[in-house]
Amino acid sequence: MRRLLDHWRLFSSVLGSLLLLCLLYCLFAPKQYEAKTRLALRIGPVSALNLDTADTPHPNSLAAGEIQLETLANVLRSDELAWRVILEKKLYESPGFVGVLPPRFSPFHADSPSPDARAWLLERFQNALHVRTVPRTMLFELRFQSRDPNLSAGVLNALVRAYQSEETETRILATTQATGWLNTQLQDLKAKADRDEQRLADFQNQHGLLIAPDTPGNSQSGGRHVTALLEVDELGRDLVAATSERILREAEYRAAMQGDPELVLASDPRLQNDNGGLSVSALRQIRQRRGDLEQERAQLSAEHGPNFPRVVEIRQQLDDLDRQQQAEDAKLRDRFRSAFQTASDREQLVRSNLAQRTGEGQQVVAAAAQYEGMRREAEASRELYVRMLGKVEEAGLAAGVHVPELWVIDPAHPPAKPSAPDLPLYMAITFFAGLWIATGAVYLVRIVQSSRMRYLLAALLLASVALTLSAQAPTPSTSGLPTGVVKIPAAKDTKNYPNPKEAPPVWTGTDSASTSPAAGSLAPLAGPIVPGEQLEITEYHTPEFHSSVRVAADGTVMLPMIGEIHLAGLDESEAARVIADTLIGKGMLLHPQVTVQTTAYVGQDVTILGEVGRPGVYPFAAHHRLLDLISAASGLNVTAGGLVDITHRDHPDSPEMITLDFSQSGSERQNPELLPGDLVHVSRAGLVYVVGDVNRPGGFTLDPAQRTTVLQALSLAWGPSQNASLSKALLIHAKDDGRTVTTLDLKRMLRGQDPDLPVNERDILFVPDSTAKNLWNRTMESAIQSAVGVSIYAGMVYSQRF
Template sequence: MEAPEHRLPSGAAGFASGLVAPPVGSGADKVDVKRLAQTLWRQKWLILGITAVLWLPAVLLINSMTPLYSASTVVVIDPHPNRVINIPSVSEPMGIYQDTVNTEVEILRSRDLARRVVEALNLGQEPEYAATAAKPGPLTPLLEDGRALLIDVVGALPEPLSAMLTPPPRPAAPTGDAAEMESARLIDAFQKNLRISPGVQSRAIRITVEAKDPQLAARAANAVADAYIAIQVEAKRNATQRASEWLQSRLDELRQDMTATGRAAVEAMRSETGMVKGRDAPLVNEEMSALNAQLAEARSAHANAQARLRQLQAVRPGDPESLVGADIGGDPLITGLRQRQAALSAQLAELRAQYGDRHPALTRPAAELRDLNASLATEVDRVVRGLRGEVEQQVARIQDLSRRLEGLRTESFDTLQADVRLRELQRQADASDDNYRRAVTRLKETQVLQALEMTPDVRIVSSSSVPTGPVGPGKTVLAGLAAVVCGAIATGIALVRTMGQRGVYSSHQVEALLGLPAVGIVPLLGRTKRGRNAESARDPYAETGGSDFAEAVWRLCARLRLVRTGAETATAKGGEVIMLTSSVAGEGKTTLAVALSAFLADAGRRVVVVDCDTRRPAVHRLLGNGRPPKGLTDLLGGDATLDQVLHLDERRRVAVIAAGRLVDRPQTLLGSQAMLSLLVELSERYDVIVLDTPPVLSVSDALILAPLADRILYVVRWARTASSLAGAGIRQVRQVGGRVSGAVLSMVNAREHANLEYGARPPGGRSYRLRRIA
């Protein structure tokens, strides 16, 4: 007998040809915000519970926090202080630069300033700065014992491995002066509460101190500003004192230097070289200057005398016009003669014009003019002789002055190098005198500055006052933040819990993860209500209509097209073999197989259930008829006939073939020709043959029977069976040629599944359950 062919017509496996499970990787990297929100909404009670558990201790801790008070003092850099006296300071005032403000901020944050404040306020006596003894934790002894045990164990190992695994030694306790350590601790604690904030685009610096005591906060802020100003004043005073001491030590050196290179050395050099200094220059130079002046004067006088001589030598005594322009040296006699000559010449010219050249009136004036010309010629000759003597004197003087000047020039050339040395000594003497005078002047100025009170380059514009209210911690804000953090932690736990669930929860996951259509969703079969009769309480399958379980089984039958209507005819080749299997045990496949058979029988189909799980048979227990003496293994082994092992449940009108006796190798019987013949014979007698098989991943029985079934329903327990296990079982069934028609989610929590599948609770309204007719 040959194996029966697949009896489902094309496209009639209960699904349309286009109904295919979506690929697993399609859109897998996208975040579905709506589904994420639905997931969080389903876990709302878990999230709220975890949030409450975490938030209540946080609120108690926040309420136990001590309030903090903040006080601020504002100082401003003032680089132009008012001066009482106009004496330049030793340390120049700071400029208005960005790096100047940053430098002052670092000074305010320095440990030296913090130490001054700690000592000024005696912070060691304040309660919040008091030292607390370090107490060992509750786990310290246990950790110490574990460390000692680890060292003992590692010491027994070989040397290279022991060196690698030996824990590092504990750091040594700090050693030193207890007072210094206490001071360092107080400084660190104070600096943690100190805030220095430079102003934006300004020269203001805000000093803020936080403390649990408001009065301490105000005093500390003011103390920081006072210490900062005191540091500036002290720095200026120290600089002035150091400058004064240095100038005092330099005065002796400058005095000795002035003695060695002063005016005495210059005069000694003058005396040694014979370079006597005149009023404004050396004596030789002054004499040369005087001789040059005399020589120039003599040459000028000589030139003037020669010019006068030449003019007088050209005078003609009888010609009055020749005397015009001649320099006669202001002689009064010649001047009078020239005036008389001019008058007589004019008189003769007038008489000639009136009487002619031969008139007797011209004789006397002409004789007087001749006598006058002779006297004028005599006087001119006298003046010429005087000018010649003067010229000769000037020439002699010029020659004498030239000889003397040449001698001085020779003497000046010989003393040129001595003059250079003398000038160098003069410059050194002047520099020494100037340095000494400057040092003495600056020493007196620094002594005056040291006597005066130094003015700092900063000033306080706003002193801190006692704060009226705390600035922190903001308990309301912290409580809200703690609620947000606790909620985030609870949400993360819920998401991790959801991600850690490996089961299948909805038909979407069935199609996406397993690659099979979800042919049915069967709810968990709960306990029967007390109002029902004893038969219903004993048999949960007695009522095939009205309950959620019954509706789910009927829906499964309808999707598999197992319920025949009047318009449909039976197939020509007889009954259809339907195999139910699962990945592991306890997934409800036997319950579903019995329920499916009972409901199909109630619909008028001829149904037989074959219990193929010979190791753990359960069909007879669910039907309540007790275990028959003979079953499937007896039939396949040849110890019984079909009629002997076939039992009819009169109540459900379902034929049952029990598992039979236990055998060592049921795989041999299930894969034999007898099993194939049995299925062929059953298909001739019944419309539906339901095979209840063992789990695929537990034993190989289901894989042997898979090729013989017309369709296979793979049962997956809701929220329990991991998708990896279900996928592995389905792949094995397909590898042996099994025709898996779809997957059935069993033992489903209806309400939770509704949330998972649709994101909301089932809508309210009237129930569609059937009402019983009285």
């Protein structure tokens, strides 16, 4: 407050100048008059006589909701309606709308205006027109602003009339076009219906059909009586009886021919009394014995092959029973054949007599069926013609009684008072903003001492004021409230920080605990079978086939039922398939389920040490290549380097050096084949430390296989902050007898003017803080935030008023 009193003249001059400018603007600015009208969306018919039911929206439907309101609002803002109103009211000649027409548009012709003149008039019209919807209602509010109050009201009323006229003309034109096309189709339908009726009458006269007209209580049509139909019915009943007899005899004969005469005898007691051969009881005994043998063979066949001994014995007994039964079956088949032949001959006689009497009946039925189809086709054509004729008449009536969708509630009247400029509001806004600007000017004068800083801050202040004056006011939406009034967005930090999820690993000084794989925690994968391994072989259906054998030196094993078989070089699944195929080929089992499991392996393993998740000893049968072994050891640690040493058992003094490059993991050099007894050691990466005014200080790993520079280490720390002093960075290198400090100019290094120096293990890169940058950045942020705050508040007040 004391500083304000010391500079009261500066404070008063700034505030007074702003208030004076606002007062002059309000006094000399032209008065603007704003007329308004209210419209309602019609959601129901006006009267009970409503023929336009198809286009009447339901109150609860989506068309009567927010989407339809927004659509109609955009239609009222369309350029087509605006141009019709401009031509109708001759706004291009009205001083209250255009003032003075620009000279580049002279002379102006309303019939053929130039594109620039049309665009200029439409832009002024759209800027003066405001359309919004009243929240939670079906109402529109239209506002138009101009210098003439009568013109503002007249334009709104003309716009509503133009919309209603456009809607009516469009509907009448569409109805006229549809009616013309339907009249053409009606003529074709009427001609087709007449042709179908005439063809139906000709067909009835040609075939002599006497068809009675349809009655409401009877859906069947009558016809003439045909005597031949009675004979056909009688012969049909005789044929049914003869056919039934023939079917019965044929069924008995076919059952006997299929080798099952016992069932035929059991179904007919007459055949049992006349039978002089083998008794029914004997046949049943043979069949029962055969069933028992077949059941036993089926059980054995599901598990064993055709060469199994018990299967061969059952097959011989079944052959003997078949020979006994075939002799008796031959006698019974002869009797069934003679009875079937007699029934078949009788059926043929009745069928031939029936065929002679069916000719006339078939002709009558065919003619009646064809007549029925023609009659339905004619009725369908007539019904379609009548229905289309009704649609045409209804469309003509509906087009004439259509009610507009918009209903004028409050027509526009000339406003009595101007709407702009508003002197009290503008003076209040200017006074509040002037207080902040005057206070800021006083403090800037106190802070700035040198003339150079005065000029610089004065230019910055003028630029902030210009941006404030040129800022666009919030655009009102159709929801009824300005956009800026609903929610003021909170200030956000505009700094572009890197994503922590994509950051490189940072060493914290402690290693993650590495745990060796416990014994038996990682079972070896099934590898090829080699001589000396112990195998356990089982078969699900045959317990006696279970064997525990050792692979001989020549790669073979001895198994029951199949003898010697070669399995060396195969894995467990392949060996199981070979044994199953051998059992099937020798006819011992049909569907063998063989399981082969290696119970004792030959001693083979590999060892991995160093920077991996789980160092230890792993079976060679599961891991043949380098990357497979690293994956089994839970991958590399964050401190792992790119060098890997492989020491072979045969050459312990000459280890193999490999540089890991996962982009070429498919090459033989990057993923070599391991040998039993190999020792793999993954080296540890070095560390470089980046501290000071950087975004992410800490220690970062160095790959000994790749060269790392100062700028690369700086990028690992997410780069310098905005207050860092790039020209005074230090690179500290540790030695056995002390350390070396090198001053770096990172700004010149980034521009390529200085060489990018390499960094070594345990080097420290220090980026100091700049006090001048820190003070300048905070000062600039405070000034910009103050100017933006005043602009936002002014915009909020303006949006609430307009």
